[in-house]
Amino acid sequence: MTKTMEKNKKVVLGLSGGVDSTAAALLLKEKGYEVTGLYFDVLGNQVKEKERAEQAAKELDIPFVYKDIKEAFSENVISYFCESYQKGETPNPCIICNPTIKFKLMEEEANRLGAYHLATGHYANIEFDEDTNCHFIKRADNEKKDQSYMLYRLPQSIIRRLIFPLGNVESKGLIRDFVREHQIHNADAKDSQEICFIKQGNYIDYLNERGYLGKNGDFIDKEGNILGKHSGIINYTIGQRKGLGVTFGKPMFVIKMDEKKNQVVLGENEDLFQKIIYAKDCRFTIQNQGEEGFPNEYDGISVLAKVRYASKPAKAKIYRDENGMIRAEFEEKQRAATPGQSMVFYLGDRLIGGGFITNK
Structure with missing residues (x-):
């Protein structure tokens, strides 16, 4: 420039x-x-x-x-x-x-x-x-x-x-x-779709077409007991209840996924709530050119945090954690914090940064 x-x-x-x-x-x-x-x-x-x-x-x-x-x-x-x-x-x-x-x-x-x-x-x-x-x-x-x-x-x-x-x-x-x-032709056009590059079918169809196929594995509970077979971890997301392909006699939700063991952990709705959530690969506005890191002045401050796009901002304190991660401690438990989604932080209405949610 x-x-x-x-x-x-x-x-x-x-x-x-x-x-x-x-x-x-x-x-x-x-x-x-x-x-x-x-x-x-x-x-x-x-x-x-x-x-x-x-x-x-x-x-x-x-x-x-x-x-x-x-x-x-x-x-x-x-x-x-x-x-x-x-x-x-x-x-x-x-x-x-x-x-x-x-x-x-x-x-x-x-x-x-x-x-x-x-x-x-x-x-x-x-x-x-x-x-x-x-x-x-x-x-x-x-x-x-x-x-x-x-x-x-x-x-x-x-x-x-x-x-x-x-x-x-x-x-x-x-x-x-x-x-x-102003007599522009698109005044009543529909809002754009959620994923701009998927024109037909759902994301699972899209993944399959590109050669990303689910590998069968075990549904397990929190204690490690096998509950049934899943069709591949690509087919599930944290908080999912419907479409599991197995019935359990009571509502069961995906609460965790283990890529290395190819296991999907199931639990009850209450198991989806947590007060402490971690984020990796963080970016903050005051850092130079969007470099990764956590500014010292933000360690321990009170913020409003969102764990997904559609969630309401919730009160939390953020801290520097080991391995360059951020630990957010919420006043109230948050439901279905999902690895891969972003946790984003605000001071009032001001966006200050965020990172990708990850399991500890």
């Missing part, structure tokens, strides 16, 4: 063709920004999706850039997704995609075009803190739509250039009305 580019009014916007990114473009234009829409083709063959995004750019009267990123996406996101399930984890691919693919490529394209700002249709906010000289991501005003959880691994070099035009919008209905008023 050059000196002449700093703080100009040019912005590269991730344009999916959906209503959120379209509304973000409209809001940026109203504020006088020169917007370029950037579409990522994660599979290299998303013809209809590309056409929808290109049509939106045409109606918005902004330049449109198309990027085929299938190779980088496969190497960084799809491989991670498949291997996580093979290890008995439950991954969230957006958490990995955002720093390694999406925002990284947006930054590269912005630098190429001489644009300072980066923008998306995420529901989140940005604030600058003078004491730390850092920009922080904050939760959106719309609590139900807040997506800050997905962004905790972004480095400061990205965050300081970000604009989230939808951060203070209180409802999705207002967004649709706003786009409709």
